[in-house]
Amino acid sequence: MLLTPVDNSEIVDALDGALDGGPAVLPLSSSDPRGDDLRKAMAPAEPTLPGTAVVVATSGSTGTPKGVELSTGALTASAAATHARLGGAGQWLLTLPAHHIAGVQVIVRSLLAGTRPALRGAQTFADAVASMTGRRRYTSLVPTQLSRILDDPVALDALRSFDAVLLGGAATPAPLLDRARAAGVAVRTTYGMSETAGGCVYDGMPLDGVRVRVVDGVIELAGPVLASGYRLDPAGTAAAFAGGWFRTTDLGMLDDGTLSVLGRADFMINTGGVKVAPAAVEAVLAAQPGVAEVCVVDLPDEEWGQLVAAAVVPTDPARPPAAEALRAAVRARLGGPATPKVLRFAGALPSHGPGKVNRIEVRDMLRGT
Template sequence: MRLEAPASGDPRDVLRALRTAVLGAGPAVSLGAGADLPADVPPGTAAVVTTSGSTGVPKSVLLSRNALISSAYATAARIGEGAWLLAVPATYVAGAQVLVRALLADREPAVVAGPFRPEPFAAAALGMASHENGARVPTYTSLVPAQLQRLLDAADTDPTVAKALRSFEAVLIGGQALAPTVRERAETAGVRIVRTYGSTETSGGCVYDGVPLDGVEVALVDGEVRLTGPMLADGYLGDPARTASVFPSDDAGTRWYRTGDGGEVVDGVLSVTGRLDNVIVSGGVNVSLDRVEAAVRGIAGLESAVVVPVADATWGQGSAVVVPRPTPAADAVLLERVRAVVADAVGAPARPSRLVVVDELPTLSSGKPDRAAVRARLAQDPWV
């Protein structure tokens, strides 16, 4: 099958390309990559989504029509059908799936284009209001945690933004862990949050609030979360070795996706504990930086903090907490508070050794922190 990129990253161009690729006979659409991909892809491919590479080398993921459609229908079965607002980049899987859901519902999506700001988001959300057969059409959107936090901050003083957030039947939050303080603020504000877990390799979120969508199964193998279901990608374009490693088949012939995340399942609910490879050895003790970051983000004012590894002359490896201004306390006082919270939640060896306050955190176009850029900057310039 032929592979073509949309004319631009403009959401309307992506929507037109996906309409042909998902509902028609193709060609497949390339999202998030340059012009260096091969012109042909396997039959049945609807999209090739190149990942952001926030923690590693970018990979081009093959998504079939069946995978995208299965994911979209499973979402509708869990949260309902209605109209969708696109507020994340259309070239990422979360944005592409917003458009696929809209296409399958036969409803034109609302679009917030350009740099994300609360006011245009609110105007677009409130402009979606419509009725069908006398009943209000439910509305939905998908956001990353940083966007939700900005909206909640704006809603504190702008009743229009607050009303817009409450207007959605569900707001899907994915891309990274949601800080407990942000979740509590959303609940207090009357925002109906659904936390999603998944990746480009699973056509987006496939576990909602810890519960797999219909047709999705979760397994833990040596502490690693594995997922299977009709939403799985076909693999990585031009990389059969990586495909075989990341998508193994069991003895029954079922394909699984190795997420690289640690987790646990209690009463059928999945809890993800963090990346298995995001671990340092501090004084001979393994420390999950994802657990450290979760503890730090539970502190009011530090919901956007990023925790990255740094060299430590005493312990071999340590961690630094990088947080944008303003901070809720003087740096030295705040570091001691952070260390106390992390010691209580994770253990004394996990206590960060440094606190770095920056004017602005580097981010990817998806809105997620650019961890590679943070690590590189700390290695070259201590930012202090």
């Protein structure tokens, strides 16, 4: 049996039961039009893998969504390692969708700490924080949420009260991270995915029990936090999970045990025979004055094969930074091939999950320029 709750409170109750040996949970969102399709794709009537507590549907940004099966052991190991890294168990505030892995883990960590997570709902961030009762307080945000809170003095004051604020879901621009820390926010960057029960590398260092290696430039992860496999997909499971290691689709490098994530391997842009990492271009653009968010993608080109293209969200839409100044910054840091030949300002970046930019829609948006 596979429960499919959609309301946040129902998801909390269902996960509480699953952790106690009850039916596995496929958390869904009432606002997601794919709900019925996900139910059918995950085949609730089919048995789950042994020990499965939750099935998390991936975003499906590059294809059909997959159901990642996570055991009680994996969830518990992740929660325990997180609390050990942060200094002790505590109550968590849920600000992220409960059907994504980051939201699931906020709930699980709080439940395993013996508290019920605080649910933000429609109230303000500050009011949600005021409703918390735990001695230690934690929350998990994506960069966009953090940026908005930093612009709200009341919300920022509430955020300062947290013992730790996990930040993940997308690469965090260095200026945003610096700004948060200068404001007194205890931010910890995280790296992980549904297949690793959420974040498993904090500030570049793996959690206790987690192992990291880079093979041919690609990040691989191992440890008790790994998923059991993909729902009803033995071939996909065998391809991604081998010898106790999960092979990600992310490029990275290790420097004295510290992991740096360089971006998705399948996002690399080959322009005129030169490979350009979108994450590197995004980092340069995001550091420029007047830039709030940025996404860099490839566009097809007859002469170069692929072009580097950028969608930039200005801090002040009425006064965007000069496009040539942005290009010049990239050219000076990364060279000519990495310089965006197409650069367009946008009011916002389309997304397909908490903090995850929908690059397919960004590419479609830039094709018309």
